[in-house]
Amino acid sequence: MKFSFKNDYSEGCHPNILEALLYSNTNQQAGYGEDEYSLKAKDLIKKTINNQEADVYFVSGGTQANLIVISSILRPYQCAVSASTGHILNNETGAIEATGHKILSIETEDGKLKPYDIQTVLDSHLNVPHQVMPKLVYISNSTELGTIYQRQELEELSDFCRKNNLYLFMDGARLGHAITSEISDLSLEDIAKLTDVFYLGGTKNGALIGEAIIINNTSFQQDFAFNIKQKGALLAKGRLLGIQFLELMKNDLYFDLAKHANQQAMKIKNALLEKGTVFLSDTYTNQIFPVLSHDIIEILSEKFEFYVWKNIDEKSSAIRLITSWNTSDQAIQDFIKIIDENL
Amino acid sequence: MKFSFKNDYSEGCHPNILEALLYSNTNQQAGYGEDEYSLKAKDLIKKTINNQEADVYFVSGGTQANLIVISSILRPYQCAVSASTGHILNNETGAIEATGHKILSIETEDGKLKPYDIQTVLDSHLNVPHQVMPKLVYISNSTELGTIYQRQELEELSDFCRKNNLYLFMDGARLGHAITSEISDLSLEDIAKLTDVFYLGGTKNGALIGEAIIINNTSFQQDFAFNIKQKGALLAKGRLLGIQFLELMKNDLYFDLAKHANQQAMKIKNALLEKGTVFLSDTYTNQIFPVLSHDIIEILSEKFEFYVWKNIDEKSSAIRLITSWNTSDQAIQDFIKIIDENL
Amino acid sequence: MKFSFKNDYSEGCHPNILEALLYSNTNQQAGYGEDEYSLKAKDLIKKTINNQEADVYFVSGGTQANLIVISSILRPYQCAVSASTGHILNNETGAIEATGHKILSIETEDGKLKPYDIQTVLDSHLNVPHQVMPKLVYISNSTELGTIYQRQELEELSDFCRKNNLYLFMDGARLGHAITSEISDLSLEDIAKLTDVFYLGGTKNGALIGEAIIINNTSFQQDFAFNIKQKGALLAKGRLLGIQFLELMKNDLYFDLAKHANQQAMKIKNALLEKGTVFLSDTYTNQIFPVLSHDIIEILSEKFEFYVWKNIDEKSSAIRLITSWNTSDQAIQDFIKIIDENL
Amino acid sequence: MKFSFKNDYSEGCHPNILEALLYSNTNQQAGYGEDEYSLKAKDLIKKTINNQEADVYFVSGGTQANLIVISSILRPYQCAVSASTGHILNNETGAIEATGHKILSIETEDGKLKPYDIQTVLDSHLNVPHQVMPKLVYISNSTELGTIYQRQELEELSDFCRKNNLYLFMDGARLGHAITSEISDLSLEDIAKLTDVFYLGGTKNGALIGEAIIINNTSFQQDFAFNIKQKGALLAKGRLLGIQFLELMKNDLYFDLAKHANQQAMKIKNALLEKGTVFLSDTYTNQIFPVLSHDIIEILSEKFEFYVWKNIDEKSSAIRLITSWNTSDQAIQDFIKIIDENL
Structure with a gap:
């Protein structure tokens, strides 16, 4: 799953x-x-x-x-x-x-x-x-x-x-x-x-x-x-x-849930920023749009579902990642791990 | 309540x-x-x-x-x-x-x-x-x-x-x-x-x-x-x-719930029929419309909520009673008890 | 025509x-x-x-x-x-x-x-x-x-x-x-x-x-x-x-035209009233609804067009006659003549 | 007028x-x-x-x-x-x-x-x-x-x-x-x-x-x-x-009227083309959009009504001229005369 x-x-x-x-x-x-x-x-x-x-x-x-x-x-x-x-x-x-x-x-x-x-x-x-x-x-x-x-x-x-x-x-x-x-x-x-x-x-x-x-x-x-x-x-x-x-x-509770979602997204964002990844728009909420190579996108797709948002060029596309009030630390860690290993 | x-x-x-x-x-x-x-x-x-x-x-x-x-x-x-x-x-x-x-x-x-x-x-x-x-x-x-x-x-x-x-x-x-x-x-x-x-x-x-x-x-x-x-x-x-x-x-389950609601309504209906009560329409589902005197309606109102549906004459009105999948036997018995004591 | x-x-x-x-x-x-x-x-x-x-x-x-x-x-x-x-x-x-x-x-x-x-x-x-x-x-x-x-x-x-x-x-x-x-x-x-x-x-x-x-x-x-x-x-x-x-x-002009239409309708209405005709509604404008026998309606239909408005009984119906700013005296006379001859 | x-x-x-x-x-x-x-x-x-x-x-x-x-x-x-x-x-x-x-x-x-x-x-x-x-x-x-x-x-x-x-x-x-x-x-x-x-x-x-x-x-x-x-x-x-x-x-008649309107527009268009006028779009119907200097537009405005359609630069704008089935030769000649004298 x-x-x-x-x-x-x-x-x-x-x-x-x-x-x-x-x-x-x-x-x-x-x-x-x-x-x-x-x-x-x-x-x-x-x-x-x-x-x-x-x-x-x-x-x-x-x-x-x-x-x-x-x-x-x-x-x-x-x-x-x-x-x-x-x-x-x-x-x-x-x-x-x-x-x-x-x-x-x-x-x-x-x-x-x-x-x-x-x-x-x-x-x-x-x-x-x-x-x-x-x-x-x-x-x-x-x-x-x-x-x-x-x-x-x-x-x-x-x-x-x-x-x-x-x-x-x-x-x-x-x-x-x-x-x-x-x-x-x-x-x-x-x-x-x-x-x-x-x-x-x-x-x-x-x-x-x-x-x-x-x-x-x-x-x-x-x-x-x-x-x-x-x-x-x-x-x-x-x-x-x-x-x-x-x-x-x-x-x-409403604010805590939203803040959690934002923070989980920011963790991924920051991990990607460290790798020099460019983003389609500069966001600080629970939606992020990193531009990634099609190779990485394919690797990520094996473990994660997300939308490929916009084709950028022959080799790369922006994807959309959305986190929620319920996104676990485990999921974030797993995602970042793949980034760390492949980017 | x-x-x-x-x-x-x-x-x-x-x-x-x-x-x-x-x-x-x-x-x-x-x-x-x-x-x-x-x-x-x-x-x-x-x-x-x-x-x-x-x-x-x-x-x-x-x-x-x-x-x-x-x-x-x-x-x-x-x-x-x-x-x-x-x-x-x-x-x-x-x-x-x-x-x-x-x-x-x-x-x-x-x-x-x-x-x-x-x-x-x-x-x-x-x-x-x-x-x-x-x-x-x-x-x-x-x-x-x-x-x-x-x-x-x-x-x-x-x-x-x-x-x-x-x-x-x-x-x-x-x-x-x-x-x-x-x-x-x-x-x-x-x-x-x-x-x-x-x-x-x-x-x-x-x-x-x-x-x-x-x-x-x-x-x-x-x-x-x-x-x-x-x-x-x-x-x-x-x-x-x-x-x-x-x-x-x-x-x-869907049918059982509906049947329960119907049966509860029929219990009240039958209790009222025994007392000679007339109904606005002849129903066999979970809605009944008995015509009752305003005196009885007032007494019932002390313990139950229901709509007074239609004025019939100076002394009586039809009320609407609706039962549900969750209407308890107790509620039905309490209602019938008032009828028995007052009609 | x-x-x-x-x-x-x-x-x-x-x-x-x-x-x-x-x-x-x-x-x-x-x-x-x-x-x-x-x-x-x-x-x-x-x-x-x-x-x-x-x-x-x-x-x-x-x-x-x-x-x-x-x-x-x-x-x-x-x-x-x-x-x-x-x-x-x-x-x-x-x-x-x-x-x-x-x-x-x-x-x-x-x-x-x-x-x-x-x-x-x-x-x-x-x-x-x-x-x-x-x-x-x-x-x-x-x-x-x-x-x-x-x-x-x-x-x-x-x-x-x-x-x-x-x-x-x-x-x-x-x-x-x-x-x-x-x-x-x-x-x-x-x-x-x-x-x-x-x-x-x-x-x-x-x-x-x-x-x-x-x-x-x-x-x-x-x-x-x-x-x-x-x-x-x-x-x-x-x-x-x-x-x-x-x-x-x-x-x-607007008022004169309307008055003309009304007057032409009233001429027919009065001719019919003299014959004892009953009307569906009591009107004083350019629409009249006389109740006529089907025989008379048939005779009138040979020379005039109008709507049969409402069936009254086996022998009679109300028809609707509408006059206009342009309804001629000749048309009115012709209509009344038929009435006079047949009613 | x-x-x-x-x-x-x-x-x-x-x-x-x-x-x-x-x-x-x-x-x-x-x-x-x-x-x-x-x-x-x-x-x-x-x-x-x-x-x-x-x-x-x-x-x-x-x-x-x-x-x-x-x-x-x-x-x-x-x-x-x-x-x-x-x-x-x-x-x-x-x-x-x-x-x-x-x-x-x-x-x-x-x-x-x-x-x-x-x-x-x-x-x-x-x-x-x-x-x-x-x-x-x-x-x-x-x-x-x-x-x-x-x-x-x-x-x-x-x-x-x-x-x-x-x-x-x-x-x-x-x-x-x-x-x-x-x-x-x-x-x-x-x-x-x-x-x-x-x-x-x-x-x-x-x-x-x-x-x-x-x-x-x-x-x-x-x-x-x-x-x-x-x-x-x-x-x-x-x-x-x-x-x-x-x-x-x-x-x-429908086609003749339209053709007349087109032809009148084309007369103005051709007169303007001879003067080297540029047009907003290349049209062959009864609407033309010549780009003219504001000076000329002002002169034309004294005798003609038309819409100034789009500002082009500080000195010039495109105007819209529409001819009709009834546009007279005289109107066209008068318009062209002003162009000839001023452009």
Whole structure:
């Protein structure tokens, strides 16, 4: 059995969650997110982000969160703006467009949007009413390339959006990894202040399923639950989501799990850096993209699963390695050992 | 703490499922439903319905199943037909319409559609192309009123649909309860032969989440997974659904759980019948709708939670009682004791 | 060649319009409704309704107007409410649902909605967030049955809507006929005060194409043009619509044409009343629904085209007769002559 | 009054059309495109394209045609592919996405798609079912840059599409100008053979409104009228469209008008070429994009209206000049005179 670095959702969930499911199992609870676990988990999240005015909703997955948030905010003629690498653009089978909204794509080097990028889009959409109206800025943190936003970058983006009457939405499928990155200077509290809506990903950080949508902009809070129900995302046993987030948010487990994943990735990264390996992007989260020779890739493939991400030249390709809350030291050591022996 | 008869999703899940989650937790598995548990569960379902040509997909909940199936089958100008009590009409926040499709409503006495009803709809939709085209017949089994389809009824409906080039889709959120009802003469195998698509509800029969969509009509199978992904219903950890259905389908657990729920409801029903109580509809599944005096309702309310379903007259109302896979004998006895003492 | 009473759009347009098209033909004009004719016509309409704050937009037809207005006002989870005879429910191939919105249907006797009807709908949609939210009340004036709203009726409806935070939208495909009916006490100015949005139908009152959407509620005005463009309704040669409405609104031509149509219908109605004929609904506009014996219907069919609307009994049916701005005295006389000779 | 070269829809319509409207005005006709003019016009078009199996439908404008065709062909998870300059991508306010479908954009030099471009898109959309499925190839002829497809180019594209199970749809808003271009070797008959669907633009070639959608692929013909109605595009007085296309298709008027527009543009082009002017793209239709100094542009602006299309450098910009079926020799001479005097 090969060890997989393909993604951060290969395993089940953190044992605390299973224990809590077991412990709570026979309690009768109200349905549709009105259970006591969900209510407590929401409180805990609002405390963590230090915003009692926020609204919190739990849904099952990232694509679901993205399509619900975006379709609930935009008017029919308004559109989202995303980096070309954005998950909503390439990896969600047109889920956003299926709700009626275009996504404008911006090429970037590192998967991050800057005010200048968005200004360019605004400048090319002035032919009213013959073009869609850019209205929501979609960013991922960490991005699909493993990079993260620093506080100043997010502040500038947030300022720009507010000045231009745009909404800022952060896809946080890997938000834990972003804010626990060794180079990060952003807190959840910062993010709550700087975005209109963001979500806190559970699926890729130790939950079975679940993303916590956090609505900071009060004008988007009214009636939000209708959107969740209409899109088929309101679980009858909402307790399943509540119990998980309650466990994750207790005693900083969420952050510890993400930090572990990051650290395991950094161990491999550092081992490769020592060998002079070049990386496709300079990341400090749980995704790394080293460029390796096809020979090494073949050797690694015998013991590990991972994606070959991009062909570089005849002799080498970038691979993507993703670590998780559950990646063991053994797996890391085994991987590094092969590197040490072959690079 | 009052005991709740409000619904069949108040508790967690059957212990076997928790055990299987625990046991499988650290196994690394492929994502998005390609895990070994999902594959085995699908096989087991196909065996149970005795149709190797069927396609099986797991999603999280009933509204999600309904909107994905219906929107994947219909062309933009085609519509669904449903009994006016149908879940898609009244309880899904316009989820079907949000995918662009109208639902035509038919008044019924018992929540079940008959060929005659549908013929009436066809006859009133002949003004081509100024009206929507009725194309998919949506039925629930058991229905929202707790009633069930007998084999002959379903055969007639299925025949009618095929003759009229209509598709037949069965919402099986409570399908276990329907086929294990003491008066049922239908099997899953029958249903697989008589419908184009149906689903097997897990959420209301012992799972944490999960409905198994079964596509019998091969012309709807191609590319179906795209629809699941686009609607945000493809779980990264599809194993969560696979593990649950694997447990439920093993050793007829699914049927045993449903039968238990039915039997508990029948005990209350019989106790009430002995007292001469009238019921809103004549049901043999886990939903019963006794008409009780407001005095009795008040007394029952002190110890039990349930919905007052429909006001009958100044002195009495129908209540809805739903039992579940986990409803204890104690709860039933306590309830019957109050009836015996007060009716 | 039989004379047709099938509808009010069998002929071309009023000669003044053709003349204006001819006269203006070689003028170069700005596209997309920015031409001088459209601008003047909008001014004239705002004068006529005595509301300088209104916004006016021209589109091609009624279904188009309905779908643009409704989809631009409602949020995804909100729905429209309509009499069961409403054009949007039965005659537009699911155009509203195709934009994602449900329509709740209310049975009425005369095609008109009353506050009580809507209250009933509100009362049965309290299961938040599991049901759609009724938000827009759609009425037709004159209705699909030829009936009209009196001032008091519309005031009561308007009051009710404002108190309940509902929007009131009037489909005015035959609004000219409504307000020029001999029993009407409503003016366009009244309607502008009492509705959020309404439209003034051209197609059924002497134009080639064209409906003038009038937005009284200023909160719906911003960005409305985007919706028109997005739905494919923004004509490059918007002048075609502007020129027509400019001619129709000049010197009350619009009202004169509607009054003519009404009067021609009333002549037939009165001739039939004298013979003791019963009518399906009591109308004073250009649609009448007399109940006639099949013998008479056959005789009339030899010289006239019309729809047999509803079977009444073995011997008789209601037919629908529609007169237009162009229905000649000769046609009316010929029709009455047959009645006189055979009834 | 300045003469406008801003577009080809500044004037009314060809006088033959006005005459026919006048002549037919009092004829009573069936509604919704069942009038005799529409039927004759459809026959004439089928004769012209030499395909009796084709279905022809008339709608009002280009955006409407595009959104109806594309949404009627694609399944929810399928998408269109277009050159980045395609009208559906930039100039239709997200009309296609509003029907639920993504459009994938391809950068091109000349606004034309080549098999290689599409192969690249196919190659990057293999991550089933996580990405949309490219299924319909949208091309414009003439393109938004004034360029045209030659027969061999269209044959190659058509072959590629058929081999890859893709549908080919040609936006023919300016198709007349394309096939009457002096360098064109394509006929309408060729186009009917090589595309699944295309449309023949009237609005930009002498009609008041109107595009003729021609469906060559018989599998898309069934029920197509439902789509037209649902999108609000079925005119009650369909005669307005029928009469216009009947006149345009008679005696090759359609082609003569387009050829005239092309020739007027070529006169200006040649005058500019003699002066050594460079063009943004090498066009032989009614759109030309000369690069001129800002001084000359200012002088021309005193007498003519046109769009400044693209800034080239500090001293010069490309302008867009569009001629029409009605552009007079006088206007051309005046324009050339200014060039001769100032360049």
